[in-house]
Each structure stands twice: as structure tokens, then as C-alpha cells.
Amino acid sequence: MTVKLYYEDAYLTEFEARVVRRLELDGRPAVMLDRTAFYPTGGGQPHDIGWLNDVPVLDVLLDETSGEVLHLLAGPLTEEHVTGRLNWERRHDHMQQHTGQHILSEAFMRVNGAQTVSFHLGEDASTIDLDRAPIPAEELRAAEDLANRIVFEDRPVTARFLTPAEVAQVPFRKPPAVSENIRLVEVAGFDWSACGGTHCRSTGEVGLIHIAGVERRGAETRVTFLCGRRALQDYRRKEGVLQEVCAFLTTGWQVLPEIVRKMDEERRAAQRQLQKAREELAGLEALALLAGAEQVGTWRVVRKVFADREPAAVKQLAGRLLEHAGVVVLLGWQGPDKGQLFLGRSADVPADMQALLRQVCGKVGGGGGGRPDFAQGGGMPADRVAEALELAMTFLAGGAGSSL
């Protein structure tokens, strides 16, 4: 079994060891040492990284049955005696998050009795799942306050293995999952947990504990939190965003909510005005088109091809034109390669637009359908749209509506 130096001293960053086994894992060399300060993934805490001599250690795994620690290497390691060096920045970050988790979990226990059912130390943020939902905002704030009070009090944090007799005497937050070799991590006078992870030596070293988010998951609540350097980085990032927005709006952050609300109201009002103006414009455009309409018997026929607007806008214009009596619309839309046709008539015009569209499509291609008073077609070549409308006009005038 590998001697686990990280149990005795979480601050050990360099150590001497001997290679006791060499093997291959996922096509990479891996070694077991007689002793190691490299923490293997477990208990919610990710593994350490670092170097054995000059070879990078990529992953560290624990064989649960043998108790051996496996170091996955980036390249071959030939020496038998090695110097191990940890990436301390990463390890210390894990220590801050992990110790912070013990404090926050106990803070929830004391504030609302919520038990932590799982812990995950992530790349960017860490989470605990609490056996309670929902958790009101006041309780979240109270737990955060209590956790930070424990930080400010800078209480000692110690870790040691217990004898079976001692186990019964410890007021564990949660009963230990194992029955022997129980390691107690104690936040003096506050929290007693069975844990094999690496922790800071005092609560002050954890730094600020910040609840960054909560998410309800059925009967549980997932609390996302940041400790120490991560909390500082989060503060910086958010302040950066605020400064950027404030510079853009040339205002102070305190008035941002008020300003954003006002901008939103103005935007909505402008949208309403724009919509109204568009409708008025469509009405006026309809009138202008009617003034230039061709006369077929008693009907006013509006024939035009549009390429400068969306088909939906052409259809909308047709609708406005057909609000008038005695009107037939033969509108076309010319797209980049295909065209569309909108053929319609007022309620008092006895022509069949569906039949007209069928006749036209028979000549220029494409297809479509609709009702006797309004038909819509598409799929014909874009350069035949004008021709299609001319044809429609001819059919309409020839039949004078009667045969259509």
C-alpha cells in the first residue's frame, strides 16, 4: 500500500520516493511509488497534478482494494528514485474549496437542518446537494453569513485518524461511511467530518465563502459556491462586466437597474410606434397602388412585382388592398432564384383566384393553392414572376371573371 503523505501534511509540495511498480494505462506509462503526496481523485476532490522528476503527472488514481496510488505520466520515467513536485496552486485551490465545503455544509445544518448529501469540486465552481427544497433566500444568506463568520474567526482545522473508541465520542455531522481507519477533519468547535481530503490548517485561509447560485432538483437543492481565490476572481469578473456596461451607458452601477428598466420601456414604446407607422404606411401604399390600378370592367386590378421586401410583407399589403371593394390583386415576389404569387379579390368580385393560380402555374411552373378569394403560389423561376402576373391579367380580362 502506498504511504499517503497528503494525509499527514497537506502542505507537503515536494517529496522523495521510490518507484515500486511500472505499468501502462490508456497507452501511457504509469507508476506506483512507495510514498506519495499526490492526492488521487476521491471524496468529491479532484486529483493533483505536478511532476515526478521532470515528467508531468497527468492523473492520479486510487486503487480502492489495494490502497495503491497510481500516477499517470505524460512520458517515460526511467529512474527508480524520484522527486515528486506538486502543482501547488491547484492543490491549494482544492484545499480552499474543500475546507470551505465543510464549513458551508455545517452552516446549513445549523441554519435550517439541511444535510449535505453530495459534494462536487468542479473546475470553475463547486456544489453541494442539500436534502431540502426549496431553500428560502433568507436561509441561504444566513448560512453564507455563518460560514463567513467561522472564516473570520480563523479557527484551527485539524485532521487525524481515530481509534474505534474515539469514533463513538465524535459528534459527526454525518455518520462515517466506513467503519475503520476513520479520519476526522475538525473545524475547531464547529464541524466534525469523516474525510480523506486535503484541507487548510485554519478557516481564515479558506477566504471568502460565496454562494454563487442555487438550483432546485426535486426534493434537493444544489448550492454552487466559491471560496478564496475563486471568489476573488468571480468578484473581479463581475466587476469587469459592470464597469464595461457602466462605461457604455456613462453611468454608475448603483443606478443600472433603474436605467435598464427605463431603456426597456422606451424600447417597447418605440416598437409600438414603429408597428403603428408601418400599418399606416401600408394603408397609404394600398391607396397609392389603387390610384394607379388597371381597370378590368368594373374591377380595379393592382398588379406589381416586389423584390425589396419579404413575401410576408407582400401578403400583408395584399390584405390591405382587399379591404377595399371591387379590387383584384395580382402581386408577385421575386426572390434570388424562385418567386411567389399572391392572387386575391375583394368579397364582391366573383372571380376564382384558385383557378386563376392553377392556370398561371400551368404556364410558368410552380404550384400552390388557397381559397376562391385568395390563392398563393410559389416555386416558379424568379425571372418569370412578371410574366406570370401578365398572364394572370390576360386570363382575368379574357374571361372577364365569368369563367374563372
Ligand SMILES: [Zn+2]
Ligand atoms: Zn473534507
